[in-house]
Amino acid sequence: MSITYLEAIREAQAKALAEDSRVFIYGQDVGAFGGAFKATKNLAQQFPGRVIDAPISEDAMVGLAIGAALEGLRPIVEIQFADFSTICFNQIVNQAATMYWRMQIPCPITIRLPCGGTSGSGPFHSQSMEALYAHYPGLVVMTPATVEDAFSMLLEAVAIDDPVIFCEHKFLYYHLKAESLPREALPTGKARIARAGRDMTIVTYSAMVHESLAVAEELAGEGTEIEVVDLRSIKPLDTDTVMASVARTGRLLCVGEAWPWGGVTAEVIARVASEGLNLLDAPPQRLNAKDTPVPYHPNLWAAHRPTAHSITIAARNLLRL
Amino acid sequence: MLRSVASQLTENEGAVQPQAFLEAYRWMLLARILEDKLASLYRGGKIHGGVYLGRGQEALSVSVGQSLRKGDFFAPLIRDQAGRLAFGEPLVDAVRTYLGSPVGPMRSRDGNVHRGRPKEGIWPMLSHLGATIAVVNGVLLARRLKGIRGSVGVASLGEGGTSTGAFHEALNQAAIEKLPLVLVIANNQYAYSTPCTRQYACANLVDRAIGYGVQGHRLDGTDLVECLRVVGGAIQRAREGHGPQLVIGELLRLCGHGEHDDAGYIESRLKQSPLGRDCLSLAKMTILERRWADHPQLETWRQAAFKQVENTIIKVQHEPPPDPYQEDWTVLASRHLTEMAHLERTSS
Numbered sequence: 001m002s003i004t005y006l007e008a009i010r011e012a013q014a015k016a017l018a019e020d021s022r023v024f025i026y027g028q029d030v031g032a033f034g035g036a037f038k039a040t041k042n043l044a045q046q047f048p049g050r051v052i053d054a055p056i057s058e059d060a061m062v063g064l065a066i067g068a069a070l071e072g073l074r075p076i077v078e079i080q081f082a083d084f085s086t087i088c089f090n091q092i093v094n095q096a097a098t099m100y101w102r103m104q105i106p107c108p109i110t111i112r113l114p115c116g117g118t119s120g121s122g123p124f125h126s127q128s129m130e131a132l133y134a135h136y137p138g139l140v141v142m143t144p145a146t147v148e149d150a151f152s153m154l155l156e157a158v159a160i161d162d163p164v165i166f167c168e169h170k171f172l173y174y175h176l177k178a179e180s181l182p183r184e185a186l187p188t189g190k191a192r193i194a195r196a197g198r199d200m201t202i203v204t205y206s207a208m209v210h211e212s213l214a215v216a217e218e219l220a221g222e223g224t225e226i227e228v229v230d231l232r233s234i235k236p237l238d239t240d241t242v243m244a245s246v247a248r249t250g251r252l253l254c255v256g257e258a259w260p261w262g263g264v265t266a267e268v269i270a271r272v273a274s275e276g277l278n279l280l281d282a283p284p285q286r287l288n289a290k291d292t293p294v295p296y297h298p299n300l301w302a303a304h305r306p307t308a309h310s311i312t313i314a315a316r317n318l319l320r321l
Numbered sequence: 322m323l324r325s326v327a328s329q330l331t332e333n334e335g336a337v338q339p340q341a342f343l344e345a346y347r348w349m350l351l352a353r354i355l356e357d358k359l360a361s362l363y364r365g366g367k368i369h370g371g372v373y374l375g376r377g378q379e380a381l382s383v384s385v386g387q388s389l390r391k392g393d394f395f396a397p398l399i400r401d402q403a404g405r406l407a408f409g410e411p412l413v414d415a416v417r418t419y420l421g422s423p424v425g426p427m428r429s430r431d432g433n434v435h436r437g438r439p440k441e442g443i444w445p446m447l448s449h450l451g452a453t454i455a456v457v458n459g460v461l462l463a464r465r466l467k468g469i470r471g472s473v474g475v476a477s478l479g480e481g482g483t484s485t486g487a488f489h490e491a492l493n494q495a496a497i498e499k500l501p502l503v504l505v506i507a508n509n510q511y512a513y514s515t516p517c518t519r520q521y522a523c524a525n526l527v528d529r530a531i532g533y534g535v536q537g538h539r540l541d542g543t544d545l546v547e548c549l550r551v552v553g554g555a556i557q558r559a560r561e562g563h564g565p566q567l568v569i570g571e572l573l574r575l576c577g578h579g580e581h582d583d584a585g586y587i588e589s590r591l592k593q594s595p596l597g598r599d600c601l602s603l604a605k606m607t608i609l610e611r612r613w614a615d616h617p618q619l620e621t622w623r624q625a626a627f628k629q630v631e632n633t634i635i636k637v638q639h640e641p642p643p644d645p646y647q648e649d650w651t652v653l654a655s656r657h658l659t660e661m662a663h664l665e666r667t668s669s
Contacts, residue, residue: 024466049466050466054494055490055493055494055497057490057491057493057494058490059452059455059486059487059490059491060454060455060458060487060490060491060493060494061455061494062455063452063453063454063455063456063458063459063487063490063491064455064456064458064459064462064494065459066455066456066459067455067456067457067458067459067460067461067462067463068459068460068462068463068466069459070439070444070456070459070460070463071459071460071463071464071467072463072467073463073466073467075459087486090449090452090487091452091455091487094447094449094452095447095449095452095453095456097652098447100652100653100654101430101652102427102430102431102435102445103426103427103437103439103445104428105439105440106654137652138652138653140653140655140658160655160658161654161655162653162654162655162658188658189657189658235660236658236659236660237660
């Protein structure tokens with residue numbers, strides 16, 4: 001039996017609905033249709049009245065979730081594409097994220113954002129938005145890279161009393177598979193050493209974990225052992241694990257699919273530089289998408305974001321510094 | 322006098338009782354006296370940030386607070402002092418939030434009109450107009466899912482707020498779900514300095530109701546009798562399951578957008594028109610004409626309100642300000658997920 005990343009998300013939602021009567025799902029096409037990506041397939045039938053179709057109103061969808069959370073429910077809002085979350089950005093950062101700070105009342109909502117690029121998706125169906133949400137105080141931002149984490153972190157997101165931005169990666173939906181669902185997991189806030197190494201640390205998250213692992217495999221053949229750190233959540237960001245890794249390897253390459261200005265890679269490097277400069281044997285490096293909207297054509301898209309190929313080049317360069 | 326046109330209530334629906342009228346008047350009086358005092362504190366430099374008053378809108382606002390029941394949900398906006406008091410918000414909350422007391426409901430973290438007690442049914446506004454309406458929808462939908470019947474939710478707005486996408490989305494959402502939402506729009510003719518002609522192009526805002534598939538009501542917002550009747554009737558309609566109600570009260574803002582604004586742009590013809598009448602004075606005249614109370618009684622009430630405001634302000638002025646070193650700078654309920662250590666090292 002194998003289970004895909006997308007199926008793991010569905011299983012997590014089914015489990016949440018079954019075990020916690022406070023949970024409901026709200027989004028476009030999530031009901032009978034089962035969701036644009038089938039993340040809620042059959043759930044409306046299994047849990048009548050708790051998987052609700054929304055109009056195309058992201059602002060009102062999140063606002064409604066906030067009100068429902070005040071009444072003690074645990075809404076999961078599915079935004080059809082992360083890119084559309086700019087419409088509900090205000091509700092997320094100014095109303096949900098400030099609720100506990102202003103009112104001392106927790107806001108236990110989960111916003112699922114299908115993030116990241118797939119071939120042919122273009123500028124408005126490909127974005128990686130985690131940095132925007134991490135920037136605002138009051139949010140937890142998760143970026144699961146594995147089938148197991150997609151499952152357990154979504155369950156944890158629902159259980160967490162604060163607003164969680166769950167950045168699931170569309171590219172991983174159907175092609176990433178695992179043997180079975182996990183019974184245990186690292187807690188949120190802990191990064192995972194996806195591959196142990198000695199010569200360099202690649203800190204990354206989400207789909208780029210797999211590109212980075214491919215690079216580590218390749219360079220292992222040349223005698224270079226790369227440690228890959230999967231951040232899992234970018235807020236809170238597990239600085240301790242990153243520091244410990246850099247202490248072991250002395251070289252840091254941060255890889256992210258998002259744009260370069262002020263993203264996760266910038267944040268990791270800022271922390272390492274300010275708290276562990278002496279641990280570094282070379283200047284810290286980062287690799288991100290080009291500073292342009294995400295292009296449509298596969299040829300352009302392939303050159304726009306980091307791939308195993310461009311990460312390999314960056315890693316080799318770092319070894320020489 | 323502006324008649325209630327386009328209201329779907331019958332003439333007798335929600336007829337007003339003297340006791341209710343007098344109670345409403347007293348809340349309006351208290352709101353006015355408090356706000357006059359806040360304005361004077363502001364001019365004396367005693368208030369940090371802005372002061373936003375509801376002068377001229379008390380009748381419409383108080384009708385909301387008075388018609389709602391305990392257990393209902395209210396998302397007031399900027400000019401709802403009277404409605405908040407009638408709904409049960411303690412006067413001291415307003416004073417504490419304006420004076421920034423850490424003992425107030427927002428604990429110095431937010432100020433002036435951005436206050437509320439959500440567990441007691443009052444949602445603290447944010448300044449992105451229209452954003453609170455969907456929150457009311459969420460409360461109402463959640464209650465429905467939990468099997469709780471009979472609640473109503475009210476969100477207040479000005480005509481300017483009806484221009485936002487958030488307003489549109491939330492009203493549409495409420496209509497689709499047929500929620501017991503009542504939207505009370507104070508059309509006070511100006512959004513800051515922007516007149517209605519630059520805010521909407523339809524002849525009357527109430528005409529939008531048909532477009533959303535909800536019931537609409539338009540009334541003279543200066544007339545407390547009408548306000549109690551129409552707002553009360555709309556709330557009752559919602560409570561009985563007729564779906565969202567859009568209530569438009571026509572009136573004039575009798576103050577600046579904030580006390581920093583002299584409102585010199587408000588046209589004199591509006592000030593001199595029936596729209597520009599002071600609802601508090603009108604209500605007082607109604608009481609005297611109908612002999613529901615006499616001058617000495619009104620004066621007693623006025624003095625009691627004045628005393629209550631004075632004493633509350635004196636009390637709050639003696640409360641110490643917040644201490645940043647005693648403050649718990651934690652932004653998540655899940656403390657273990659808060660990034661304190663690393664971020665503190667890089668900030669002041």
